[in-house]
Amino acid sequence: MSELISTIVNCKTARKILEADDKSNLRINSSHMTVEALLSLLDELKSTLEHIPLVYIDLQGAKMRLSRQQSQYDVSTDSTVYIIPEKEFLERKDLLKAFKDIIIIEDLAFDVLSSSLPDKLLIDDGKIVLSEPKFNKKYDIGAISAIVSVGGTLRPRKGINASPHPLSGGKLNPRDKKIVEASAKFPFVAYALSFCQTAEGIEHLRHTAESIRGSSVKIAAKIELPLSHDILCDIACVSDSMWLCRGDLGSQLGLSGLGKYFYEYTHSLPFTYGKPSQAHDTPRDMSCEHILAGEVLDHMVSNPLPTRSEACHVSEHVRNGKFDGLVLSNETAYGKYVKEVVTMARELIISFKTKHERFVFAGLIFSLIGDIFLQHSIDKFIPGLLSFACAHVCYCIAFSSVAKSKSRLADILIPAIPSILIMIPFVKTLFNTSLWWLLFFMAGYCFVLASAMWRSFCLLKKTKGANWFGFVGMIFFSTSDIILSVERFILSGILKGHPIMETIIISTYWLAQCFVSHSLVPELPLFISWFSDVKKFRDMYNKRILNIDNIEAVKQSKPIDEKEQ
Secondary structure (H helix, E strand, O other): OOEEEEEOOOHHHHHHHHHHOOOOEEEEEHHHOOHHHHHHHHHHHHHHOOOOOOEEEEEOOOOEEEOOOOOOEEEOOOOEEEEEEHHHHHHOHHHHOOOOOEEEEOHHHHHHHHHOOOOEEEEOOOOEEEEEEEEEEEOOEEEEEEEEEEOEEEOOOOEEEOOOOOOOOOOOOHHHHHHHHHHOOOOOEEEEEOOOOOHHHHHHHHHHHHHHHOOOOOEEEEEOOOOOHHHHHHHHHHOOEEEEEHHHHHHHHHHHHHHHHHHHHHHOOOOOOOOOOOOOOOOOOOOOEEEEEOOOOHHHHOOOOOOHHHHHHHHHHHHOOOOOEEEEOHHHHOOOOHHHHHHHHHHHHHOOOOHHHHHHHHHHHHHHHHHHHHOOOHHHHHHHHHHHHHHHHHHHHHHHHHOOOOOHHHHHHHHHHHHHHHHHHHHHHHOOOOOOOHHHHHHHHHHHHHHHHHHHHHHHHHOOOOOOHHHHHHHHHHHHHHHHHHHHHOOOHHHOOOHHHHHHHHHHHHHHHHHHHHOOOOOOOOOOOHHHHHHHHHHHHHOOOOOHHHHHHHHHOOOOOOOOO
């Protein structure tokens, strides 16, 4: 099932989200609250929620932001504003708080901008644009003056973008480190690092969090800068997921540059933005989960339904396997229709079968055909063998669609070695008989089966052991096939054709199919409450896009005036 991550600002929002979709994970933007408020929210979630999902704490990283002291007010186009550091404002707070032409930013951000003034500054993902920044003096304070090219509403803690980005990402900043040290004790907490630029930043975050918790911690890297393919691959190797955040990327690249980068990211792997990669002779991939973020269903902040463009865009990119899920930000943090947007997001990302699902289903069909053939005598053995070979090819493609290959040589050698070992007793038995020609079919089948097992093991590795069903299923499949082949061609006497052999073969075979099928929905329990949970999942899967809640919301919603739109 695709991952859905919904942003919260309080426990009330979390309850609304989980009522609409109890499989949704949560996200808290730590930059928009104090450390004390963040820890208080985590304690409240722990004490009030019956089921606590994974909660991502979004760390500031190398992102520049407005100060928490910034007042909320509108700045008009063509006006002049003055950017000052937070420490200067706090020293003259009584004097300066009445002025509406001051923008207060963090001290480090001011120092970095002062050392190298950019051509323009973008605030709140480009909703406000400041041009012609230069050093000036205002109210006896050293400041940076700028002309407002695009006006809008200033809000505290909103992001600031400049191209090229002046801050480098490495070790955790003091505030982020304090948050990690205080929150890593919560077992349901994961982290997302903003403006991730190197693998070292993720490694430092992981080491800090896991040394406190004493167990593994899920880490997401937020891609908000136009990084090269080589850097992205390095980050992917040490991250559990990568979030493509189009808000800050759009501020860095402009809309046309964002379109180009997004296309290359989703269609041309491996790629390097701007020029071909020279660092590696062999292709490298970004084998981790990829999550789409940044105004995914922005229309639903103030409307009960998304635009048709949003619905098509989300469905297409999750359906074709490019992205493994979505992040909802303002849609749930400040939106009017929290339950509706969560329900809609889940509907959109499960409204199409993924490549994994399609090929597992195809494998089951080929297995059914193979079952029919193998119920007959030896003359139907080859058609049955070919049917099951096609099934394993389908399973191999299904697992590979989730856990992509990193080494073509390994994909050949690792399945080949066990295939050769398995074939040795059959070569000794059949080589000098009239059935010697079966050895070629059996060798090919062994290789295909071993390849499917290898790809299921890669899926196990990618999911950090969470999706072990495919691998266990292929072990049962191998056990069933080996016993079947030994019983037909090697065994003699009382065991040949004995009912106990048939029982072992058929029981391991159906266990194999059960586990492989269950790899599609590893979140659900396998046996204990399997039927009730599958019914619940099926009901959610079959719901219409316009459910009753959405229809009522449409009826009750008021037209949006032009200013609000």
